[in-house]
Amino acid sequence: MRIHFIAIGGSAMHNLAIALHKKGYQVTGSDDAIFEPSQSRLDKYGLLPAKMGWDEARISSDLDAVILGMHALTDNPELLKAQEMGIKIYSYPEYIYEQTKDKLRVVIGGSHGKTTITSMILHVLNYYKKDFDYLVGAQLAGFDTMVKITNEAPLIVIEGDEYLASPIDRRPKFHLYKANLAVISGIAWDHINVFKTYADYTLQFELFIDTIVPGGKLVYCSADKDLEKIVKESKADVQKIGYEIPDHVVKNGISYLLPDETPLKVFGDHNLMNINAAKLICSELGIDYKQFDIAIGSFTGAAKRLELLRNSDETSVYKDFAHSPSKLKATVDAVKAQFPNRKLVACIELHTFSSLNKDFLVQYADTMATADTAIVYIDEKTFQHKRLEPFSKEDVQMAFKRADLLFFDNSERLKEYFYRVNFYRTNLLLMSSGNFGGVDLVNLARELNTVEQGI
Structure with a gap:
């Protein structure tokens, strides 16, 4: 497979490029500027463009697909050439789905806590040496890249962003993954340059619930009253599982999960709720509550989160x-x-x-x-x-x-x-x-x- 990335320097884009390179695909890319850490990571795998800027000569008929990043504009010369030639153009969430449509897809959505919940799930799965693919929005300790796509892993855990998929695909990214298991951590108006009103923003989460595979499961924060109303009113064919803050105590600045008083390296009501969301998902993946508590005790947090x-x-x-x-x-x-x-x-x-x-x-x-x-x-x-x-x-x-x-x-x-x-x-x-x-x-x-x- 030959894949070309337009705007390869983006956070998710460059990590997906590396993941496909590791999978054995022939990957090329372009961008008008690439900054750290993307630059060093692409260079490490021989994927850094030889020169910056756009060049329609990079688009040829032997490409199997083009993946278009949000940073590119609709008049990008490489994009226009690919459209003219009829080459299949994907946004990166579209391509993630294309690569994982035969896997169990776990999608973590919400206005806050997405990265942390995803990171907690990955930490616990890694602790028990489970085989899984993933897409997460932060660099995690013990993980080489922020995206992993393989042929072998039976499941993928995806941080589901509600921002737009690409310049030519104005759907929110998390609508494209078609989750089997989903989380919504809460709703608080954001991205007002795209979603002009709170109603327009909350609508994206209503639509997200409708994208869950029929018979799937939705784990959601029932402490968020607006979210609770949306979930209760949804007619989607999914099982709905609410969560709140788990039982815990705080002693000398350290939070302990009850009943076994498991000491945690993270704290705060928001992180405790994130833990409950991750615990419910992990239980669906074969890790019981006691096993989860043992593993989460060593979780130190996602990068740049407290x-x-x-x-x-x-x-x-x-x-x-x-x-x-x-x-x-x-x-x-x-x-x-x-x-x-x-x-x-x-x-x-x-x-x-x-x-x-x-x-x-x-x-x-x-x-x-x-x-x-x-x-x-x-x-x-x-x-x-x-x-x-x-x-x-x-x-x-x-x-x-x-x-x-x-x-x-x-x-x-x-x-x-x-x-x-x-x-x-x-x-x-x-x-x-x-x-x-x-x-x-x-x-x-x-x-x-x-x-x-x-x-």
Whole structure:
């Protein structure tokens, strides 16, 4: 099989390219720019394009298929040539289904927790040496790539994103996988550049339920009342299994699953609910609850999800991918609840198109209410790049409903602030899908002042 990737540098795209290369396919690709870690990974497998840019000469009649990434435009010369020649063009979720239509497909959907639930399932399956394929949205410890596709594995676990499949296929990705077992972790409005209203966004999850194979099973968070209503009203021929927070206790900053008091390396109500979703799916895959609890005790979390940068008796510094309102609130509340005797300084970088939209900003109301100090950072260049109207400090304070909220649009001034604060008996939570203007967060965490006053 000869496969060509248009926009091969994307996170999922380059991992799928590597997976097909490992499967023995002849893979080529193109892109106008490729960044790390995609560049090094493609280079390692001899898949890095010799030069950047688009060239219709790369499209020839001996190609079996073209896989089109979301980064490409509809007037891409390679895409136009493939269309003219009648070559089969897939989005990457379409091609994942094409490769796995004879397997059991487990699809994890939801506005938040998708990566973590998928990662938990993969961790437990790996712990018991099960044979499985996968597609996940983060690099996981013990896994070489984020996509694995083989002929032999009887099942695949897929993180099901609700964003669009490709520039020429405007369906959400998770509609294309046709799950046998599915999860919906919760619904909170996102991607407002595509789904203009909350009703339009929730409709995608209603339609997702309809894509589950008849007789399949849906595991869903029954604590989400909007989701509960959607599931109850669905006429799809699926078994519906609700979940909430499992029984647990917290001792000295560590959460324990009951009844056996299994110590966990992750914490927070949102992660505990993620554990219950993963447990229900794993039970469908032949791993009983006791076996699951044993395995999940060694799960350290997905990359950039409450990643511990510094830890001492009196101070912890976490980095997290949280950026949407629901993720932000869940993460802030989790850290505060886990360490009730410490103050919490929480800092969010607003970076995505949705979060920088003034009409959407009000969705962040009260999301940082439990933080002792709330900080919002926006790189001053971001508005220019995205051609959006900048926010003022007053805009942000009003939207978050915190008059004492601190606002920074310069990374150096943000760093200076952190260096002035004494973090003794205080945790720092840094949240972003960006990079805080290039700040070295590991070095920042290491250099913070944590000395007790008067010593």
